[in-house]
Amino acid sequence: IAGITQAPTSQILAAGRRMTLRCTQDMRHNAMYWYRQDLGLGLRLIHYSNTAGTTGKGEVPDGYSVSRANTDDFPLTLASAVPSQTSVYFCASSDLPRSTQYFGPGTRLTVL
Amino acid sequence: GQNIDQPTEMTATEGAIVQINCTYQTSGFNGLFWYQQHAGEAPTFLSYNVLDGLEEKGRFSSFLSRSKGYSYLLLKELQMKDSASYLCAPMDSNYQLIWGAGTKLIIKP
Numbered sequence: 153i154a155g156i157t158q159a160p161t162s163q164i165l166a167a168g169r170r171m172t173l174r175c176t177q178d179m180r181h182n183a184m185y186w187y188r189q190d191l192g193l194g195l196r197l198i199h200y201s202n203t204a205g206t207t208g209k210g211e212v213p214d215g216y217s218v219s220r221a222n223t224d225d226f227p228l229t230l231a232s233a234v235p236s237q238t239s240v241y242f243c244a245s246s247d248l249p250r251s252t253q254y255f256g257p258g259t260r261l262t263v264l
Numbered sequence: 265g266q267n268i269d270q271p272t273e274m275t276a277t278e279g280a281i282v283q284i285n286c287t288y289q290t291s292g293f294n295g296l297f298w299y300q301q302h303a304g305e306a307p308t309f310l311s312y313n314v315l316d317g318l319e320e321k322g323r324f325s326s327f328l329s330r331s332k333g334y335s336y337l338l339l340k341e342l343q344m345k346d347s348a349s350y351l352c353a354p355m356d357s358n359y360q361l362i363w364g365a366g367t368k369l370i371i372k373p
Contacts, residue, residue, distance in 0.1 A: 194363030249359035255306035
């Protein structure tokens with residue numbers, strides 16, 4: 153693989169279910185990010201990680217959790233999905249926090 | 265607070281030139297990024313400005329004025345494939361990108 157991959161590509165989920173969105177990068181980037189994008193709004197940062205073993209909260213962290221056990225992987229978990237979490241989710245990575253961010257292809261999530 | 269202001273939508277003709285403006289307010293400043301996003305796809309990096317002035321990269325150029333909180337993206341020799349949204353994203357003092365809703369550019373033949 154080259155770059156950033158995300159899985160699944162799309163998912164329909166019943167409200168109340170737990171869901172983990174996967175993100176893997178092979179560029180050995182230190183920093184990784186999770187964003188959500190809703191129609192008519194800019195990208196909003198959910199959580200980020202500046203280096204393996206550390207995470208931080210972004211603008212809209214409620215209802216989401218992340219972990220960064222190694223450099224390559226940065227999964228995003230919705231503990232109990234709600235309809236307002238219906239969105240397109242993008243994972244991104246950068247060499248350093250101040251560097252250019254590169255995005256994965258996105259996961260389209262629908263919560264019913 | 266932090267905010268970004270870009271036009272919601274612009275229309276231009278194939279072969280022409282278009283300028284997409286962006287004004288911003290951020291807590292601290294660590295440069296400004298422009299991304300292109302085609303419908304249904306991920307944003308892709310176009311340009312980065314950290315000093316005042318013009319950065320040219322092929323058909324695309326980006327300008328920054330830090331004192332005015334202003335940037336623009338200039339697209340020359342427009343092609344149909346340039347139809348996309350263009351996202352202006354300044355980086356604040358915490359190295360977080362501040363995203364606006366973007367400008368949807370429609371290219372007509």
